[in-house]
Amino acid sequence: MSRITAIASNTLLELVRQKVFYFMLLFAAIAIGVAFVASGMPFAEQFQVLKDAALGATSIFSFLLVTLATAMILPKEIEDRTLYTVLAKPVSRLEYLLGKLLGVYLLLFVAMLLMSVLFFVALFAREQLVIAATLKDYGPGPDGEAAVAAVKAAAFNWNLVPAILIIFTKSAVCAALTLMLSSFATSWIFTVMISVVIYIIGHVQPIAREAWLAQSGVNPSSVMKLFLGFTSLVFPDFQLFNIVDEIVVGNAVPGWMFGQVFALGLGYVFIYTLVGYIFFSNREL
Amino acid sequence: MSEPAISIQHVTKVFPIPFKRERVVAVDDLSLTVEPGQVYGLLGPNGSGKSTTMKIVLGLVTPTAGKTEIFGCDSTRVASREQVGFLPENPYFYKFLTGFETLQFFGKLCGLRAKKRDERARELLALVGLEGAADRRIGGYSKGMLQRIGLAQALVQEPRLLVLDEPTAGVDPAGSREIRDLILGFKARGITVLLCSHLLEQVQEICDRVGILHRGKLISEGRLTDLISIENQTELILENASPELLAEIAATTAASGARLVGQRKPQQNLERYFLDVTGGNQ
Ligand SMILES: Nc1ncnc2c1ncn2[C@@H]1O[C@H](COP(=O)(O)OP(=O)(O)OP(=O)(O)O)[C@@H](O)[C@H]1O
Ligand SMILES: [Mg+2]
Numbered sequence: 001m002s003r004i005t006a007i008a009s010n011t012l013l014e015l016v017r018q019k020v021f022y023f024m025l026l027f028a029a030i031a032i033g034v035a036f037v038a039s040g041m042p043f044a045e046q047f048q049v050l051k052d053a054a055l056g057a058t059s060i061f062s063f064l065l066v067t068l069a070t071a072m073i074l075p076k077e078i079e080d081r082t083l084y085t086v087l088a089k090p091v092s093r094l095e096y097l098l099g100k101l102l103g104v105y106l107l108l109f110v111a112m113l114l115m116s117v118l119f120f121v122a123l124f125a126r127e128q129l130v131i132a133a134t135l136k137d138y139g140p141g142p143d144g145e146a147a148v149a150a151v152k153a154a155a156f157n158w159n160l161v162p163a164i165l166i167i168f169t170k171s172a173v174c175a176a177l178t179l180m181l182s183s184f185a186t187s188w189i190f191t192v193m194i195s196v197v198i199y200i201i202g203h204v205q206p207i208a209r210e211a212w213l214a215q216s217g218v219n220p221s222s223v224m225k226l227f228l229g230f231t232s233l234v235f236p237d238f239q240l241f242n243i244v245d246e247i248v249v250g251n252a253v254p255g256w257m258f259g260q261v262f263a264l265g266l267g268y269v270f271i272y273t274l275v276g277y278i279f280f281s282n283r284e285l
Numbered sequence: 286m287s288e289p290a291i292s293i294q295h296v297t298k299v300f301p302i303p304f305k306r307e308r309v310v311a312v313d314d315l316s317l318t319v320e321p322g323q324v325y326g327l328l329g330p331n332g333s334g335k336s337t338t339m340k341i342v343l344g345l346v347t348p349t350a351g352k353t354e355i356f357g358c359d360s361t362r363v364a365s366r367e368q369v370g371f372l373p374e375n376p377y378f379y380k381f382l383t384g385f386e387t388l389q390f391f392g393k394l395c396g397l398r399a400k401k402r403d404e405r406a407r408e409l410l411a412l413v414g415l416e417g418a419a420d421r422r423i424g425g426y427s428k429g430m431l432q433r434i435g436l437a438q439a440l441v442q443e444p445r446l447l448v449l450d451e452p453t454a455g456v457d458p459a460g461s462r463e464i465r466d467l468i469l470g471f472k473a474r475g476i477t478v479l480l481c482s483h484l485l486e487q488v489q490e491i492c493d494r495v496g497i498l499h500r501g502k503l504i505s506e507g508r509l510t511d512l513i514s515i516e517n518q519t520e521l522i523l524e525n526a527s528p529e530l531l532a533e534i535a536a537t538t539a540a541s542g543a544r545l546v547g548q549r550k551p552q553q554n555l556e557r558y559f560l561d562v563t564g565g566n567q
Contacts, residue, residue: 006393010379017381080377085438088343088371089394092363285345 003091004099011103012110015069020107023061024114030057031122043130044154048249050126051160054119055244058112059167063199065111066175070104071191074182074280083285093281097179101273104175108168116164120156127155162258163247169265170241174199176269177236180276183283202238205231236268288357290446290477291319291342296351298337298501311337312348313501319479319494321445324472326488326509327481329498335481336374338498339448342479343371355446367395370439374450376431380424384415384434387423388441395442409437414463428455436464447471449480453487458559465491486554489513522551 034053038046077083086096130151138144177198182191209231240261243253298312312334319325327335340346342353344360358365378387388406397405410419413433418426426434432455439447452468453461461484468478468491482488488495489509496506505512523530531548538545 002396003394006390010382010390014379014381080380081373081375082377082379084340084345084373085371085376085378085391085435086394087345088366088369088373089391089442090363090366090396091394284347 003095004102007086007091007096007099008102008106011073011100012106015103015107020065020069021111021114023065024111024118027057027061027115028118031118035122035126039126043134043151046126046130047123047155050123054115054122055160055163055167058115058119058164059170059244061115062108062112062167062171063174066104066108066171067178067192067195067199069107070100070175070178071182071188071195073100073104073179075185075188075191078285087285094277097183097273097277097280101176101179104179105172108171108175112164112168112171123155127151130155157247159247159253162253163244166241166244166258166261169262170238173236173265173268173272176272176276180272180279183276183279198235199238201235205235206237206239237264240264288321289318289354290321290323290356291317291325291479292354292357293317293338293342294351294353296338296341296348296353298334298341298346299349310501312341314351315498315501315503316351317496317503317506319477321477322472322475323493324468324478324480324491326492326495327479327498328483328485328488328495329481333498334501335498336450339371339450339479339481342448343369367442368444369446369448370441370444372432372435372439372447372449372452374454376435376438378423378431378434378438381422383420383422384410384426384437385419387434388437391438391441397442405441409440412440412467413437414460429457429460432456433460433464436467444476446477447479449478451482452480453482453484459563461487462560518546 031050031054034050038049041049074083077086083096087093131148134147134151135144138147174195178191178195181194182188185191185194243257243261246253294316296312296315297310300309300311302308315334315338327338329335337346341348342355342360344362344365347361353360355365356368379390382390385406388409389402392402392405407416407419410416413436415430415433415437418430423431423434432452436449436452439449449468453464456464465487468480471478472491480488480492492509494507495509495512496503498504521534535545535548
């Protein structure tokens with residue numbers, strides 16, 4: 001275990017010293033830009049747009065971050081031959097792989113924490129502005145209080161926290177997927193391209209599947225069921241993670257649904273890591 | 286104790302060449318044993334399979350056939366690497382770490398505790414002469430400095446066996462002599478060393494035993510002294526000998542039926558001369 005954490009913290013340190021966190025500036029710029037553009041709208045819409053944009057940006061940024069960071073790891077270590085010196089110590093290839101994955105997760109955690117803090121600060125700042133304006137409009141009294149309560153309800157919602165956790169889970173699945181691909185790929189460009197393709201298919205596939213099933217009648221043949229089962233294993237069903245959209249709209253999402261998504265994510269991470277390990281342990285270095 | 290430090294049994298390694306029918310036989314049915322406490326030199330021309338052999342011993346490359354063991358433990362097992370330190374050829378480390386952090390990191394991988402790790406890192410940096418560069422990033426190290434940090438890294442868990450792939454490549458003559466002395470020091474402490482080098486002179490100075498590889502095959506193997514001494518000749522080195530004495534010796538030699546093969550002034554070797562001139566001898 002100490003070996004895994006040593007490799008993980010080393011991986012994080014590498015990424016930090018390569019200054020990957022500078023991309024956060026871009027994220028901050030987007031958050032500020034959206035808040036500025038939205039400021040002319042009615043408050044409910046304003047918060048809506050801000051949440052939509054911030055969660056959307058968080059999702060895309062964290063996907064890009066983990067996919068690029070993960071895809072580079074193995075090719076770089078093999079090219080620099082740092083892998084030899086590490087594996088010449090009593091470190092198993094599984095420990096190495098888990099260490100790398102954990103390192104990427106640490107990076108993801110820090111990045112998402114920063115993005116969430118930025119997001120909540122932006123949301124809170126807008127909320128305060130709107131409240132101040134509302135109080136000025138209504139003056140003191142129960143009407144004003146009711147209006148402020150309405151503003152508060154529209155702004156922050158505790159469901160946003162699991163929404164962010166779901167984005168984390170989704171990115172974690174993408175990282176494990178990318179690591180699996182790079183365990184047999186020969187170049188990082190290949191890995192990134194396939195990851196992006198799978199990411200897109202993962203979003204489109206469930207829609208296609210439903211359309212297809214609807215078209216071909218209620219009773220799909222067993223061959224087709226098998227095929228569908230297989231594709232949903234290879235291409236994670238990212239539509240499931242779209243409950244984030246429901247949350248943004250403000251719809252109540254039951255707890256078991258969150259649980260289901262996390263469990264599914266964990267399952268994908270496990271399978272990808274296992275397959276990645278099988279490829280990696282047989283790989284000629 | 287009787288167990289060999291390294292045992293290589295009928296190892297063959299074939300590399301397929303992608304998109305072609307050909308294959309490269311890097312190591313061809315190689316068997317050899319390194320006894321504990323020995324310094325073993327693996328020699329051979331470029332591409333003869335020395336590095337490949339070392340990687341197989343460390344479990345970094347899977348042999349096509351045969352097996353290797355380190356102190357009786359199969360190389361494919363992670364535990365076999367607990368007792369061995371490896372210096373790869375042209376070693377590279379994480380460029381973003383400093384020398385000190387690098388040793389810390391490898392110490393962690395070997396399961397050393399925090400306090401021990403610190404001590405050990407300082408000690409090793411001093412041993413390989415890098416105290417001055419301890420807090421500089423490896424990205425800025427010169428080739429010889431990389432070689433030194435590589436050696437320090439190999440020693441981090443105080444292994445009983447060292448596998449060194451061209452330990453003195455790129456190191457200046459004084460440093461190269463320091464490394465030679467370090468290796469002699471390891472030998473005195475009973476550490477087994479397997480090394481390969483193209484500097485035959487150095488190999489001759491430090492190795493007990495050598496094996497020569499050619500196209501993946503072991504073509505000659507044995508104790509160094511046995512391999513290179515010319516059995517029927519004897520060397521005399523005289524100081525302040527007068528020409529008369531030399532003439533007398535030549536005459537006596539001829540009378541006894543022996544033959545005087547040659548007579549020359551011993552040369553100071555270039556290394557010694559270089560060190561005298563650059564003051565690296567102290
Ligand atoms: N990963 C690999 N893929 C294909 N061929 C390889 C690989 N590694 C080594 N070879 C081939 O195996 C042969 C032996 O290589 P090796 O590196 O062991 O030689 P060496 O004796 O260490 O040479 P040098 O003195 O140049 O270091 C060479 O022909 C080399 O091209
Ligand atoms: Mg070599």
